[in-house]
Every structure is written in C-alpha cells, then in structure tokens.
Amino acid sequence: MNYSVQFDKHFFSLESETGETRRIMPVSGEFHYWRNIKRYWPGILNTIKHDIGLQYIQSYVSWENHELEGKPLVFDFTGATYPNRDLDGFLRMCEDKEMFVGIRPGPYIYSELDWGGLPERWGKKNVPRLDPGFLEEAREWIESVSRILVPHLVTKGGCILCCQVDNEVSGLKAERKVIEGDPDIIGTFGYFMKHVLWEGDLKGANKRYGTAWKDWNDVEPMISPRTPREVIHFRDSSHGYEWIQSTYINMVASWLRESGVDVPLYANTTGQPFPHNPDLLGMRTPLESKINMAEGIDLIGADHYPLPLEIDPRHAEVREMGKSGGFAYYDLLGIIFNGKYCASISPTTWIAEFRSGGYMPQLWESAAKRWKDPSYYRYYALIALLGGFHGWNWYMLVDRDRFHCSPMASDGRLWPHIGKVFKEIVSGVSSARWPLFEPADPIGLYWDREQNLKYARTMWSQAEYSIARVTPFTVAMNALLFSSTSWNLAESRRDFSPNENPCIIYAGWDDLTEAKTKALRKYAEAGGLLILHGCIPSRCIDENGETQGTDVFDDLPRPSGHVRVDHSGTILVPSIDETGRSIEIRAGSTPFLATYTIKDSRCKPLMSAGMTVGYLKRMGNGHVAVLGFDMDERHASRLLTHWNIPRHFHSSESTVIGAAFKHGDNLAIPYINYGSTAIKVKFSLPGLDNENRCKVRWCMDNKEMTLDGAEEKSFNATVKAKHGDLLLIQQV
Structure with missing residues (x-):
C-alpha cells in the first residue's frame, strides 16, 4: 500500500490513498546489513522487532562497499558479486517483516571506516565536499543507489520512511585541510570570501577586518578572535563555514529529490546543532508539517555519544571543560540544549545517533564497563526526554567490526543484561505515546544565534560556548533544569506571543540588534513577563557590532554603575561596592552582580540582605523583571511561583x-x-x-x-x- 508521509504530533504519519493512517514513533536503532553475514539478517531483524520492540531501523549504504573493486562507478546492489551487497534483498526482507527503514546513503557516511565510506581514490585525497570532480562522481553514486531505493519508499508501498543527506557535515574531520585551498575552487574558504561574500572586493575585506592581505590567496579564516575587529572576521568566517556546508547539503538533497526520493530528508550534526543555519537549509518553522519538496531538508537531528556521568554535575569543577568530569556536565546540558534548539527549528526532534556501545579505540576499561551497564542507557534516555527529544536512533544495535558492547551480538543474539533495559525504554515511551507531549511550563529561555557566535572563543567551540562555560545563559538554564521546570528555547528569529510563552527569560549580553530588542519590549507590552537576567539589552547594534539607534529600555532603572560586557565575555561592574572601586567579576562568581536605588513607584523591588538586587516594573499590559544576580534553582522556583507562572512538577x-x-x-x-x-x-x-x-x-x-x-x-x-x-x- 502506498502512503504519503507527513508529521503529526511529532510522529511520522503515514496516510494511504484510502484514508488509512499509521503513526510511527521516531525511535530506531542502527543495523548495517552490509557488515553482517546475510544469513543472520532475518534473525537480527526478528530480535529487533520482537525482543526489543522496535519496528523502525536505520542503516548506512556504503559507496565503497557497493562499488566493484577496480571498476569506478560500477555497482552491485543485488548481491551478485557478494551476498552482503544485496541492498535490494535487505529492503525486501524489511518489507516482509513489516519494518520501516531510515536510509543513509551518504555520499560520506564515516561509520568508523578508513575512507568515510568513499572509494579509496576520494578518501585519500581529502578534498572539500564541493570539489567539482568529487561532486560529479558523488552525484552518479546518489542517482545509482536511488534507482534501488525509490521502489522501496513508503510512498511506493515499501519500507523506507526517511533519508539522510550525507553524514555529519557539521564536523570538520581535518579542519584546515577542508577549508584551505585555491580561492577560485568552490568549497574552499577563500572561494566563499572572494566570490560569495566580497565579490572580489579585497580592499573592502581588509578595511572591515583590519587585515593587510595582498591577494585572495592570503585570506584565512579567523579561528580564535581576541579583538572586536577579529570578532567580526570570526563571525564572517563562521558564516563561510555554514555556507560551504549548506550549499553541499542542499545540493545532495536536490539530487535525491530529482532521483525520485519523496520521503522526508534530514541532516545530522556532530554534537551541537552548529554551525547549521536553518535559514540556509530550507528549514521551516516547527508548525509546518508538510514535506518540503522544493529545496533543502525537512528535519535536523543531533548526534550524542555521552560519556559516563559519575559525579554531581553541579559541582564547581565540572562546570569547565577539560577538568575532571567536565565532559559529563557537557553531556547533560548538551543533550538538553540540543533538544530545545532542535525543537525551535524542526517539526520532530530526535537524536540522529545516540550511543549504544562504543567505537573500539574508545573502549577503555572504565567506559566499556559503563556501556555494558543497563542503567547507563536508561539514564541517558531519560535525559533525552528531559531535553524534549521525541525520539532517537541508537547507534549501534548490533555488534560489528570496530564497534562493540551493543545490545545484540553480530549473529542476532540479544545480550540479556542490556537487552532488557532497551525493551523497557521502548515499551515505556511507546505506552506513554511520548511524542504527543509538549513542555507544560510556559517559559521561554531567549537565545540569539548571532550573539552566541560573537562571544564564542573559537570557531570549533561555538556550540560549547552556549552550554559549557559559565555565562548568564548557562546560569539561567541550570536554574530551570535543577528546579525541575520545563521550558522552550525562545529562538530570536521567531515571533513571541504571551499566549504561547507567558514568561520569557533574557539571559544574554547587553548588545542586541534594535529589531530584536524592540521585539522583546513589544512582547512585554502585549502582556508577557520578560525577565532580564544579568544584562539589560541596552546597546542596540548593527550587523558589524557597532552601536546604533536608541536604548529601547531607557525607562528601566540601572544599577549603580552600568553593567557591560566586553567581547571575551567578562562582566564588568564598575563602582558597586561601598568604597566606590571598580570591580571585575565573572558571571557566576558571586550571587549578586548589582544593586539598585529604586525611585520609580511603578517598580516593585526584589530585596536580599537589606539590598535591592532587582525589581519588577509594569510595562504596557505586561511586566519586565530585572535581576541583578545569578538566578539559581531556589530563586527560579520562588520567583516563578511568586509571579504566578504555572509550574507542574x-x-x-x-x-x-x-x-x-x-x-x-x-x-x-x-x-x-x-x-x-x-x-x-x-x-x-x-x-x-x-x-x-x-x-x-x-x-x-x-x-x-x-x-x-x-x-x-x-x-x-x-x-x-x-x-x-x-x-x-x-x-x-
């Protein structure tokens, strides 16, 4: 039976021509047919479906595996030359067992392979993804494999539910080698700067960045900014990185569409959803459920491979990456932040790769012990639910070369001590019909992508900046998380309504574009509660970071000594102590950042130890609350309750x-x-x-x-x- 595919309440919704509807929960597991002996395939699929309870699996399709040795672009998809190449037979087997498949045909798949799933002739070269020679052969691969995939799409009565575009395009596997090169070759950073951003105006580029490049071959990305001009250069470098990725993703997506693939297309990211810019990927708002047949992708998923969490994530030493337990804290907040971010740009959010076992070089003794521990998988599945993920894809379900400690052996046997917990998790989220649920507490935590780029320390840690450093944002996120408050990410590109989010917390810096600042004020005047945590967005800036316009919040009382932020993220609070000295404080190093002298009768002060440390002021039909202190979970609980913001747990x-x-x-x-x-x-x-x-x-x-x-x-x-x-x- 042929089905159309839509998204309904975060399920895959299949509707037949006769009106029959089926809902598929976005929880799956990874099984690579081409890595397991063909005679084991039926038993493996039976175990996945009946012993674990999954009806949905995912698999890469390896270009390297299906291409005949010594015969470029000659493929075997039926097992004529080797049984494990029988992609067509594998898909027919899934259909016979009434299982659904998410297919991942690359061209790149990585998958712990030496050449990332590419033939050796391309894997050894390490060329940019937009290299013309590579693109020519990559397109031939996509068109060839699509001739096998299309008859097996659910829209044709088959089993393929969705299709991934390439793999982990957000990850630079060899950072500078990928982006350096001839500025006249598409895919290099120099090409983006010369032909896309500056259109040959080298003089203009030097003026903007304060550089002295003599020709376009001198152009380099800014990796670690230190001065305001370097911040501008860094931001443009980040956008160049995004443009290269997005151009490639959209190109592969168009090949798949032109080849007849009419199921949802998705992209995945390594770790955080950066630097994928949804505006460059054809993404729509989460409210739109129809498949985008024109361009771009339909969904975005984030990969997560959490490490063991052995210590209290709120302990001071785990708040910084690189210290003992730092990655554990990063895993906890990273999963939750990703869920919130993906929900703001994608109709269904899921973890495209969620650790289930380990890559062989990572199997050190302590980690391997944890990955064999059933409680590890239940614990992190629940953290994913806390982040609002509607589902995930366990990678891997079945042991194979270079990957072990999965719940199933390579011959299809289920390891009892691990398999039981996987069935409990699947049964639990299925019986609750988990994807139907939305955050109950009507709180939005404001996040501006451009501001995040500005204050990131290096290009390769844009994501980590949002969650792994102590900033007003992470302080506010911690307060909500550890007070058991559910929340949404109020992503700055969206319009905010007090009906949707009666409360929005702004935990950014003092510089924001005038349009975004006015949108925040408009939200409060329309009846919302706007909480300004740490900074008032008082300095309106243009795209270059230069101050422009007027202070949109000039009627809000300021602390004794203006709070401002330099480009490195240090909060400077001049003259707030009794001696009048200028003090420098990092966010989070003290509970109080500022005190206030309130003379406006419309302001209700917030008091602590006899000091006014914040206030609530009426603004139109709503209110603005200004907090001069770092909010923790106790503050969050008391303030939200005091201000009548509903909380359900x-x-x-x-x-x-x-x-x-x-x-x-x-x-x-x-x-x-x-x-x-x-x-x-x-x-x-x-x-x-x-x-x-x-x-x-x-x-x-x-x-x-x-x-x-x-x-x-x-x-x-x-x-x-x-x-x-x-x-x-x-x-x-």
Whole structure:
C-alpha cells in the first residue's frame, strides 16, 4: 500500500490513498546489513522487532562497499558479486517483516571506516565536499543507489520512511585541510570570501577586518578572535563555514529529490546543532508539517555519544571543560540544549545517533564497563526526554567490526543484561505515546544565534560556548533544569506571543540588534513577563557590532554603575561596592552582580540582605523583571511561583530532577537521580486539579498507583542512583 508521509504530533504519519493512517514513533536503532553475514539478517531483524520492540531501523549504504573493486562507478546492489551487497534483498526482507527503514546513503557516511565510506581514490585525497570532480562522481553514486531505493519508499508501498543527506557535515574531520585551498575552487574558504561574500572586493575585506592581505590567496579564516575587529572576521568566517556546508547539503538533497526520493530528508550534526543555519537549509518553522519538496531538508537531528556521568554535575569543577568530569556536565546540558534548539527549528526532534556501545579505540576499561551497564542507557534516555527529544536512533544495535558492547551480538543474539533495559525504554515511551507531549511550563529561555557566535572563543567551540562555560545563559538554564521546570528555547528569529510563552527569560549580553530588542519590549507590552537576567539589552547594534539607534529600555532603572560586557565575555561592574572601586567579576562568581536605588513607584523591588538586587516594573499590559544576580534553582522556583507562572512538577530533593510535559489533561514527567546514592523523594504536582483522582504510572518499571482528590497532589518514591523513570499522570 502506498502512503504519503507527513508529521503529526511529532510522529511520522503515514496516510494511504484510502484514508488509512499509521503513526510511527521516531525511535530506531542502527543495523548495517552490509557488515553482517546475510544469513543472520532475518534473525537480527526478528530480535529487533520482537525482543526489543522496535519496528523502525536505520542503516548506512556504503559507496565503497557497493562499488566493484577496480571498476569506478560500477555497482552491485543485488548481491551478485557478494551476498552482503544485496541492498535490494535487505529492503525486501524489511518489507516482509513489516519494518520501516531510515536510509543513509551518504555520499560520506564515516561509520568508523578508513575512507568515510568513499572509494579509496576520494578518501585519500581529502578534498572539500564541493570539489567539482568529487561532486560529479558523488552525484552518479546518489542517482545509482536511488534507482534501488525509490521502489522501496513508503510512498511506493515499501519500507523506507526517511533519508539522510550525507553524514555529519557539521564536523570538520581535518579542519584546515577542508577549508584551505585555491580561492577560485568552490568549497574552499577563500572561494566563499572572494566570490560569495566580497565579490572580489579585497580592499573592502581588509578595511572591515583590519587585515593587510595582498591577494585572495592570503585570506584565512579567523579561528580564535581576541579583538572586536577579529570578532567580526570570526563571525564572517563562521558564516563561510555554514555556507560551504549548506550549499553541499542542499545540493545532495536536490539530487535525491530529482532521483525520485519523496520521503522526508534530514541532516545530522556532530554534537551541537552548529554551525547549521536553518535559514540556509530550507528549514521551516516547527508548525509546518508538510514535506518540503522544493529545496533543502525537512528535519535536523543531533548526534550524542555521552560519556559516563559519575559525579554531581553541579559541582564547581565540572562546570569547565577539560577538568575532571567536565565532559559529563557537557553531556547533560548538551543533550538538553540540543533538544530545545532542535525543537525551535524542526517539526520532530530526535537524536540522529545516540550511543549504544562504543567505537573500539574508545573502549577503555572504565567506559566499556559503563556501556555494558543497563542503567547507563536508561539514564541517558531519560535525559533525552528531559531535553524534549521525541525520539532517537541508537547507534549501534548490533555488534560489528570496530564497534562493540551493543545490545545484540553480530549473529542476532540479544545480550540479556542490556537487552532488557532497551525493551523497557521502548515499551515505556511507546505506552506513554511520548511524542504527543509538549513542555507544560510556559517559559521561554531567549537565545540569539548571532550573539552566541560573537562571544564564542573559537570557531570549533561555538556550540560549547552556549552550554559549557559559565555565562548568564548557562546560569539561567541550570536554574530551570535543577528546579525541575520545563521550558522552550525562545529562538530570536521567531515571533513571541504571551499566549504561547507567558514568561520569557533574557539571559544574554547587553548588545542586541534594535529589531530584536524592540521585539522583546513589544512582547512585554502585549502582556508577557520578560525577565532580564544579568544584562539589560541596552546597546542596540548593527550587523558589524557597532552601536546604533536608541536604548529601547531607557525607562528601566540601572544599577549603580552600568553593567557591560566586553567581547571575551567578562562582566564588568564598575563602582558597586561601598568604597566606590571598580570591580571585575565573572558571571557566576558571586550571587549578586548589582544593586539598585529604586525611585520609580511603578517598580516593585526584589530585596536580599537589606539590598535591592532587582525589581519588577509594569510595562504596557505586561511586566519586565530585572535581576541583578545569578538566578539559581531556589530563586527560579520562588520567583516563578511568586509571579504566578504555572509550574507542574516539584521534587523535594535537589539531586532528583525532572520536567513536566503536557498533552490534554495528561502529564508525562521524565525524572532522574543524578546523585551517587538512592534517595527517598516527595513528588508534587501543583498544576493538577485537586478535585480529580489521578492515575500515576511508572512507564518503564510498569507499575502504577492512584491519587485521590486532595488539597495537594503528591506522593513519595525511592529513586536509585543514576536511575529514574517516565511518569504518566492521567486524570480519572
């Protein structure tokens, strides 16, 4: 039966010509048919479907594997020369077993292969993806493999549900080698600067950046900015990087479309969703569900390979990358930030590659022990749910060359100690119908992509800047996370409505474009609560970072001594202590950044230890709150409650965190205990109608209880260390 593919409530929605509709949850696992003996394929698929509970798998298709040795661009897709090359037979087998496939034909696939899945003649050259010679052969590969794929698309009655465009285009596998080169060859950084950005105006480029390049061969990207002019150069370098990637992604997407691939196309990223610019990828808003048949991609997914989390992620030393446990903290916040970011640009959010086992060089003893521990997978699945991901693709489900500790052996046997938890996770999210749920607490955390680029330290850590350094943004994100508050990322490209987000927290710096600053004020005047955390966006700037226009918030009282930020991210607070000295403080190093003298009767002060450390001011039909201190989880809970911002979940213990998601009258609450010991905790549900009885179900442990109507909906539970569950709260 032929189906059309849309997105409905974050499910893949298949609708037949007769009106029959099927929903497929975006949770899958990776199995590379060409890496396993063909006679094991049926058993492996049976185990995935019946013992783990998945009806959806993903697989790369390797150009190198299907091309005949010594015969460029001659392919075997039917197993005529080697059984494991039978792509057509594998897809027919999936159809016979009523399983769906996400196909990943490259051209690049990486996949722990020496040449990234390319033939050796291209893998050894390490040419830019936009190299004309490479593109010519890559197109032939895509067109050839598409002739096999198209008859197996769900739109043709087959099993292929979606298709990935290349792989990890956001990752520079050899940083400078990829972007250096002849400025007249498309795909190099020099080409972008000469032909795209500056159109041959070298004098203009030198003036903008303060450089002294004699010709276009001298042009280099700015990797680590130190001065304001270098920041401008860095931002343009980042945009060049994005242009190269986006041009390539759109090109491969067009080949697939022209070859008849009419299922959703998606791109994945390594780690954070940077530097993919959704404006350059044909992306639409999350509210649009139709497949974009014209250009670009339909979905974006982020890869995550979290390391073991062995220590308290709030401990001071883990807040910096490179220190003990730093990557653990990065994993926690990285997954959550990614979920929020992807939700702001993509109709369905999922982790395109989610660790399940390990690449052989990474299998050091401690990590391998954790990856064989069932609790690891449950723990990080719950963190993904906390981030609002609707699903993920476990990479890998089946052991194979260079990748081990997966839940299944290469012959299809399920390792009992790991396999059980995978089935619990799949059963839990499926029974809750998890993708239907949206964040329950109406709070938006503002994030501006251009501002993030400006304050990043290096091109290769744009993403890390958002989550792995102590900034006003990470402080606010921590406050929401550890107060068990659910939230959305209020991405600055979007329009904000008080009806959608009654509260928005601005935790950026003091410089923002005039249009974006006016949009924030308009939001407050329309009835929203705008919380300014750390800085008032008082300095309107143009695209070059130069001050322009007037202070949109000039009617807000300022601290004693103006708070400003230099390009390196240091907060400077002159003359706020009793002696009048100028002090330099880093965000997060002290609970109070500023005090205020309030004379405006329309301002209600926020007091601490006899000092005014912030205030709430009426603005039109709404309010603006100015905080002169770093908000922590206690502040967040008290202030949001005091200002009547609805919150639906509370945990009595600081090491047990969760977040409420809502669908109709029902709540879904993923929670974890990140502590090192089991703990007894009281869960409260302040957002529920106390008159009604509720059924509480632990979806992964498969147990339930009933709460009678009471003044307060609450119950006790014991949560093991590095453990948790997905609660489903249904009003009876």
